[in-house]
Amino acid sequence: MGLTVAVRKRVNGFALDSSWKIGNELAVLFGYSGAGKSLALQLIAGLMKPDSGIITTNGKACFDSTKKH
Secondary structure (H helix, E strand, O other), rough: OOEEEEEEEEEEEEEEEEEEOOOOOOOOOOOOOOOOHHHHHHHHOOOOOOOOEEEEEOOOEEEEEOOOO
């Protein structure tokens, strides 16, 4: 199960296009300054809404741009 992220978000001229899956293990999000790490975490936490895509945890959709919730 785990976490599935496949999202797109544009903020102030920056475009994040991220897609990845992790199971029930430890994961690390790393990259250069300005790469979108904090933005990705804000999207996963629900603090910001992706422009499109899907976020699921343990098979349950937390966000799905194809559905209205």
